[in-house]
Amino acid sequence: MSRRPSELASPTVMRRMSALDSPTSISRRASGTSSRRPSIDPSRLIPIDKATQIGGTTDFNVVFIGAGNIMFGSDEGPWNHSFRFEHKLGPRLKVVALIDPAVERATAVLQKKCETFVRSAYENTRVYKTLEDFVRNMSPRETPRAIIVGSPPMFRGTLQSGRDIETQIMKCFPGVAMFIEKPSATGPASELPEAFAVAKAISESGSICSVGYMLRYLRAVQMMKQIIIENNLTVMATIARYACAYEAIAKPDWWDKSKSAGPIIEQGTHFCDLSRYFGGEVDMSTVNAHSLEWDENAGHLSKMTVDETKIPPENRIPRVTAATWKYDSGAVGSFTHLVALQGHDYSCELEVYADGYQLKLVNPYVQPILYIRRPGSDIEEAHRFPDDDPFFSEISVLIDNIEDIEEDPETATILSTFEDACKTYELTWAIRLSAERNRQAKLDADKAGAAAAKTATA
Structure with missing residues (x-):
């Protein structure tokens, strides 16, 4: 699903990448007229150890929200989004911020990463308690291409302050792609309309958004x-x-x-x-x-x-x-x-x-x-x-959608939208x-x- 390194590095492709938030591309995505496949040819879903890193020379800035097991792994299961991003993007990956109120935990996981061969992705990562802290202190060169939300579901999926991370992201970084863990939220049933309101806002914004129902990618x-x-x-x-x-x-x-x-x-x-x-x-x-x-x-x-x-x-x-x-x-x-x-x-x-x-x-x-x-x-x-890895496949499809602005029909569409x-x-x-x-x-x-x-x- 990835392009050849020489093609991604070409001036033509770089111009296409800069068109990420153009009115035409946003309108096409929001209107549902994407030409991408609604499913994935199983033969294109390859094990992570057989996948080649996506080509290109430009940095791919990412913000991680949440420093827990879903983002950095544990003995309890196969979750570990950072691992999949490292394998998909290789040296292009730059985690510009790790956001988590538990600063000590976030600092500890970064230290472990910096002791490994993926040091270049994390050596300049800064820890913040909130997204607002990052926005106030970031430089233009730290603008993210994707924001990965792995915080607990009680903090997302609503319109209420402190539980509205999707709305905060769209306000601060319009057009930037999002990956959000499942389920949409875990508040009371009375808040269901708020979740659908968030979904409507994401759809109307045209932002690429994938939700972590990884079994669809098996x-x-x-x-x-x-x-x-x-x-x-x-x-x-x-x-x-x-x-x-x-x-x-x-x-x-x-x-x-x-x-x-x-x-x-x-x-x-x-x-x-x-x-x-x-x-x-x-x-x-x-x-x-x-x-x-x-x-x-x-x-x-x-x-x-x-x-x-x-x-x-x-x-x-x-x-x-x-x-x-x-x-x-x-x-x-x-x-x-x-x-x-x-x-x-x-x-x-x-x-x-x-x-x-x-x-x-x-x-x-x-x-x-x-x-x-x-x-x-x-x-x-x-x-x-x-050796099938649906976690890697869902991240791979997300990044392919972010990179491929001209919508190559061989690139699968996101299989689980927020709506x-x-x-x-x-x-x-x-x-x-x-x-x-x-x-x-x-x-x-x-x-x-x-x-x-x-x-x-x-």
């Missing part, structure tokens, strides 16, 4: 898309299941709905998003869900690593949530999220059905396997995708609220039944 997922498109199939149903290994989840906030928004919104969001990616728009009025709660007999967990008694009962998370819905197309969707497994490995699957076809994605987070059953055969084909991410966020909230309504209805019915029985025996 080779297996794009192979599924390719089969559906090439065979002109209409999806009939999506069936998703996500079973997490709760023993390995030691963050108290994750177990507290008032802080994490609950496992459907914070964790299951990826599979709700994949379901929408294949099934299309959801009729929100049809969403119906039920939950197994912590205080029910089947909801007891024996190997929790947090003390749940410190969490108010009303904020404790459900152990199982099962939801169904209708898509606008008439297709049916379902999703079951379970806090049930011990150990470390999760168990996750997504099935997509169309006339004559079953596409089953297994273990997408670690070693994806795609099982395909085709018309005229009862045999399942198994396709394995070792699309808001629709996934809306679905996850619809599932949580439906489950809570049904739980309350059962409690009310049980209470009424007990009262009636007491009256009858009086």
Whole structure:
């Protein structure tokens, strides 16, 4: 997906790069008339160790917002955006600012980077507590080409001061590309309209914006898309299941709905998003869900690593949530999220059905396997995708979109826009609220039944 170094360094290409924020390019992006592919040829999604650094001689300035695990990695998972930027941009990468209120943590991660072979990307990086601090102190040569937002979701996706990072970025750096982690936000459901207002502002600005639903960039997922498109199939149903290994989840906030928004919104969001990616728009009025709660007999967990008694009962998370819905197309969707497994490995699957076809994605987070059953055969084909890195692919596509102003049709479009991410966020909230309504209805019915029985025996 990257261009040849000699081509990127040419005067013609440099002129095209300077046209990033021209009225024509902004209008084209905002109007949705992009000529780029709406999906990606799976053969173009190559492992990170086989990818060549994008060519060019000019610095590519980046601002990182957030100095935590998602940006710099941890032992808990494969997250590490800085690592992918380093491999995509090579010596062109210049991280001009790292923004995080935890200055000591930010300084520590920079020190570690400067002790490695990527020192040139970080040796002049300055740490700031806020975006405003950076704007006040930056020089023109530090103007970013992209801003990467990896701060917690409770600080983004709204129009409220302190929780409006997208709006701040567009105000301070109009036209500059953004990469924003998922989910869109984790505030109360009443703030959903604000998230969509942010999405509308981003769309109207014409700014390139990608949201971190990285599973869309899996080779297996794009192979599924390719089969559906090439065979002109209409999806009939999506069936998703996500079973997490709760023993390995030691963050108290994750177990507290008032802080994490609950496992459907914070964790299951990826599979709700994949379901929408294949099934299309959801009729929100049809969403119906039920939950197994912590205080029910089947909801007891024996190997929790947090003390749940410190969490108010009303904020404790459900152990199982099962939801169904209708898509606008008439297709049916379902999703079951379970806090049930011990150990470390999760168990996750997504099935997509169309006339004559079953596409089953297994273990997408670690070693994806795609099982395909085709018309005229009862045999399942198994396709394995070792060393696939959707985190790298989503960053690679983002940078290709920033660099390729003339919109080469072989460059894939961003697969998850902010507006699309808001629709996934809306679905996850619809599932949580439906489950809570049904739980309350059962409690009310049980209470009424007990009262009636007491009256009858009086």
